[in-house]
Amino acid sequence: MGVRSRKGEPHPCPSPEEERGHLAIPEMLVPPQPFPGFSPSRRRLLQAAGISLGAIATGTAGALTAATRPSQSSRRSEPESKLILLGTAGGPTPKTDRAAPANAIVVGDDIYVIDCGNGVARQMVKAGLDLGRIRAVFITHQHSDHNADYGNLLLLAWATDLATPVDTYGPPPLKQMTELFLEMDAYDIGIREQDEGRPPLAPLIRPHEITRGGPVMHAANVKVTAARVQHPPVAPAFAYRFDCPDRSIVFSGDTRPSENLVELARGADILVHEVIDLHAIDQVVKYEAVATRLRAHLEAAHTPMSEVGQIATRAGVKTLVLNHFVPGTPPIPDQVWYDAVKPHFKGRVVIGRDLMVL
Ligand SMILES: [Zn+2]
Ligand SMILES: [Zn+2]
DSSP states (O other), X not given: OOOBOTTSSXXXXXXXXXXXXXXXXXXXXXXXXXXXXXXXXXXXXXXXTTOOHHHHTTTOHHHHHHHHSOOSGGGOSSXXXXXXXXXXXXXXXXXXXXXXXXXXXXXXXXXXXXXOOTTHHHHHHHTTOOGGGEEEEEOSOOOHHHHTTHHHHHHHHHXXXXXXXXXXXXXXXXXXXXXXHHHHTHHHHHHHHHHSOOOOSGGGEEEEEOOSSEEXXXXXXXXXXXEEEEETXXXXXXXXXXXOSSOEEEEOOSOSSOHHHHHHTTTOSEXXXXXXXXXXXXXXXXXOTTHHHHHHHHHHHSOBHHHHHHHHXXXXXXXEEEEEEEOOSSOOOHHHHHHHHGGGOOSEEEEOOTTEEO
């Protein structure tokens, strides 16, 4: 399934010149048209229930047109991958201008979700993604900004139209988190199974705990590999590499500068890397009650913006996408991030934004 821009065409990746332009005029930050992957069976079900499709499809006139149009990927023999940045904030506190950490890769009809920060399900709907097509979920590490909506995403997808198994991967205690979530929402799940005739949810969720780097998953259209990164005191924490038919995409997760990540990202097309501005942190923590400890954690567990470009250069990636911006409040201008990173990396630098499609 494709993700489309407002004009109905696949969203173009920006040239370096366009990137500079987008820093000043954020044209490419326009969210894609929702609902390209809306399934006919789902539509029939809702119509039978007397529910307005227009209301659900965000009320935009173009949404149904997009929904009824066959997707480009269905006409291609080898699917093209799409990377969607769903949430580009960092840290557990809600932000006004960026959503919590989450990303999606779409290959053919399958959606792979990387991290489940608060609001991930809604961000996916805003991006035009069909929750029923989630194939697998990957949690980089068990910090709440990355896992707060792990259970909610699966529950809300199931309450939408998910009826096929979802494999979930992440560090312990992923299995316990899955069990406890199902237990916590057992009443609602039971009601919907009986009242709405939905399939049992529990058998659809297949959690896999990973404790070391190496191969994670090999599906028809994607191979996923993990590398252990350093994000003390949270351990283990992982970066993930997705080798798709057309390109490779690597997510750093949260990490301080990591040799394992450099190896994992070797020669990748896209590296989505976290970033921190320590100078801005110094300004922010002046007003925090736990300033000293917080500053120490941030410095030990994250990657300064002065080093991200060097990591991308050493890994030999083509495009570096900055993500997980810390601090998020007050927001730091895109140009500041760009100017700190670009001198160290000759490739394309993209300042990540929510709902950006690459
Ligand atoms: Zn984080
Ligand atoms: Zn973290």
